[in-house]
Amino acid sequence: EGQLVESGGGLVQPGGSLKLSCTASGFSFSGFAVHWVRQASGKGLEWIGRIRIKSNEYATSYSESVKGRFTISRDDSRNTASLYMSNLKTEDTAVYFCRLGFDPWGQGALVTVSA
Amino acid sequence: SYELTQPPSVSVSPGQTVRITCSGDALPKKYAYWYQQKSGQAPVVVIYEDKKRPSDIPERFSGSTSGTMATLTIRGAQVEDEGDYYCYSTDISGDLGVFGGGTKVTVL
Numbered sequence: 322e323g324q325l326v327e328s329g330g331g332l333v334q335p336g337g338s339l340k341l342s343c344t345a346s347g348f349s350f351s352g353f354a355v356h357w358v359r360q361a362s363g364k365g366l367e368w369i370g371r372i373r374i375k376s377n378e379y380a381t382s383y384s385e386s387v388k389g390r391f392t393i394s395r396d397d398s399r400n401t402a403s404l405y406m407s408n409l410k411t412e413d414t415a416v417y418f419c420r421l422g423f424d425p426w427g428q429g430a431l432v433t434v435s436a
Numbered sequence: 437s438y439e440l441t442q443p444p445s446v447s448v449s450p451g452q453t454v455r456i457t458c459s460g461d462a463l464p465k466k467y468a469y470w471y472q473q474k475s476g477q478a479p480v481v482v483i484y485e486d487k488k489r490p491s492d493i494p495e496r497f498s499g500s501t502s503g504t505m506a507t508l509t510i511r512g513a514q515v516e517d518e519g520d521y522y523c524y525s526t527d528i529s530g531d532l533g534v535f536g537g538g539t540k541v542t543v544l
Contacts, residue, residue, distance in 0.1 A: 365536075365537050366535040385437065423481055423484050424480070424484070429478055
């Protein structure tokens with residue numbers, strides 16, 4: 322059965338950077354957009370961005386809360402998408418999920434931004 | 437910015453029917469998706485493209501839309517259906533995704 326696995330979470334200081342990866346196995350990664358969604362502790366889901374497929378020129382879009390600070394990329398040859406986060410703020414602390422199309426989701430990676 | 441509005445919570449007795457609504461101005465033109473999330477787990481889609489149900493989701497889950505409102509219905513709710521439910525869609529441009537605030541379903 323296919324799955325998505327996020328990696329790269331951890332503790333980072335305010336103003337720092339971190340890169341999350343999302344690796345797919347068991348299904349056709351290149352045929353679907355990859356979305357990133359986050360969830361702060363005890364809060365709801367927040368969509369933060371997505372990257373489309375090659376035929377859509379790998380177009381990206383971002384929520385206003387992360388625009389200019391976060392960058393999404395993908396490497397279809399490695400079945401992997403990445404979320405590069407810079408100028409991190411304490412309010413970026415959350416579990417970050419990747420999602421392939423509308424489903425499935427990865428298990429999530431915890432990012433903690435704290436001094 | 438575009439928003440989807442859900443009730444914060446609903447409760448239902450086992451075996452009864454519960455409906456969760458999601459309102460948004462772009463819903464007449466954009467698909468709605470419904471996700472179930474249980475504590476400490478990743479969300480799982482229960483309805484996609486307004487009313488389609490994945491093969492591994494029980495038939496008691498159904499989706500519908502009318503105008504600017506999407507509705508998730510659970511007929512014959514079970515205790516295992518407890519959790520948080522989120523609607524998801526995009527703005528009218530299709531570029532920006534958005535989740536509703538989530539609805540906590542209690543079966544008791």
